[in-house]
Amino acid sequence: MPKREQLVDLLEELTALNGPSGHEDAVRAAIMAHIADHAECKVDALGNIIAFKKGKERPACQLMLDAHMDEVGVMITSIRADGLLCFATVGGITPESLLGKTVRFDRAEGVIGCTPIHLLEGDQKDNMPAVDKMYIDIGADDRAEAETLVAPGDVGTFISRFVRFGDGFIKAKAIDDRAGCAVLIDMICRDQPYDMTFTFSTREEVGLVGAKTVAAQVAPDVALVLESTTAGDTVGSAAGNQVCVLGQGTVLSFKDNATLYDKTLFDWILRKANTAGIACQVKQAVAGGNNAGAIHASGSGVRTAALSLPCRYLHSASSVIAEKDLFVTARLASHLANEICAGRLEPLV
Numbered sequence: 001m002p003k004r005e006q007l008v009d010l011l012e013e014l015t016a017l018n019g020p021s022g023h024e025d026a027v028r029a030a031i032m033a034h035i036a037d038h039a040e041c042k043v044d045a046l047g048n049i050i051a052f053k054k055g056k057e058r059p060a061c062q063l064m065l066d067a068h069m070d071e072v073g074v075m076i077t078s079i080r081a082d083g084l085l086c087f088a089t090v091g092g093i094t095p096e097s098l099l100g101k102t103v104r105f106d107r108a109e110g111v112i113g114c115t116p117i118h119l120l121e122g123d124q125k126d127n128m129p130a131v132d133k134m135y136i137d138i139g140a141d142d143r144a145e146a147e148t149l150v151a152p153g154d155v156g157t158f159i160s161r162f163v164r165f166g167d168g169f170i171k172a173k174a175i176d177d178r179a180g181c182a183v184l185i186d187m188i189c190r191d192q193p194y195d196m197t198f199t200f201s202t203r204e205e206v207g208l209v210g211a212k213t214v215a216a217q218v219a220p221d222v223a224l225v226l227e228s229t230t231a232g233d234t235v236g237s238a239a240g241n242q243v244c245v246l247g248q249g250t251v252l253s254f255k256d257n258a259t260l261y262d263k264t265l266f267d268w269i270l271r272k273a274n275t276a277g278i279a280c281q282v283k284q285a286v287a288g289g290n291n292a293g294a295i296h297a298s299g300s301g302v303r304t305a306a307l308s309l310p311c312r313y314l315h316s317a318s319s320v321i322a323e324k325d326l327f328v329t330a331r332l333a334s335h336l337a338n339e340i341c342a343g344r345l346e347p348l349v
Helices: 004-015 025-035 122-126 175-188 209-218 263-276 323-341
Strands: 040-043 049-053 063-068 073-079 085-090 102-104 109-114 134-137 155-158 163-165 169-172 196-201 222-230 250-252 280-282 303-311 319-322
Touching: 004 025, 004 169, 004 175, 004 323, 025 040, 025 049, 025 175, 025 196, 049 175, 049 209, 063 175, 063 209, 063 323, 169 323, 175 196, 175 222, 175 303, 175 319, 175 323, 196 209, 222 323, 250 263, 250 323, 263 280, 263 303, 263 323, 303 319, 303 323, 319 323
Parallel strands: 063 196, 063 222, 222 303, 250 280
Antiparallel strands: 040 049, 049 196, 073 085, 073 155, 085 134, 102 109, 102 155, 109 134, 163 169, 169 319, 250 303
């Protein structure tokens, strides 16, 4: 079983790295440094890592476990004459999560701003500005100075400290999906009873791109996707809008905007979790999506489930999880992997 402190330390290391979609190099290098001595690894043309972990026995069916390396971010689209940067989002970020936040590029840092409130008129004062009305201020006096530091197409990520706070909570950027990556790294670095394939995919936040290619290469029988999902369990949220709750274990989805999940596999996982005494909750909304959307429809079809970590303030600079949910998700992923590889998964009905 994974050790909680080791998982937390690994999560801290991974969330400190910058890896927006299509620019996962630093994350990939860190993962490879951890797993290269424990698995047969290759990197494909899109930068995905495919790691084959040799176990003590051959499995009854081929299992793939996936987590994505990329995080949401911003991309410079143009530089204004006054040195301010126009930008677009990389992945799904709401305007509320952007305004006033600091971001880092390779050679510059900046603050996301908008027109000062005293210059706004009418309803503009009461409405959150759209992303195309915001800009990034890197402290440049004009376009020429800004161009010495950045260029259109450059990508940036939130600047955010990793903080442990309260009664077992963690705050960081990029928990989606560095938490899933941490769980898979931990599994690879431990002895496993069966052969398994682990994939660390790219560009999930911009259309599940990497997962399409890794699923085609691995062609698994069954896949487990390790993810994070929005919780919405804060003050003022009605019970029906909470989706899931921090501290109540791994989140299992029956449907989201990308996948209608295998009902037999869904029910089997709930039973297995209950029998093993591992906390597992059902996602109480049809929302979002993850790499399961690409994986389950690949090849001749793959039986796929998503195991998600409940997370507040997803896709922001300050995502929050409960430490115990991270540990529980690692336990459940390991338990299910062994059960599936042993051939105990019920057939599709």
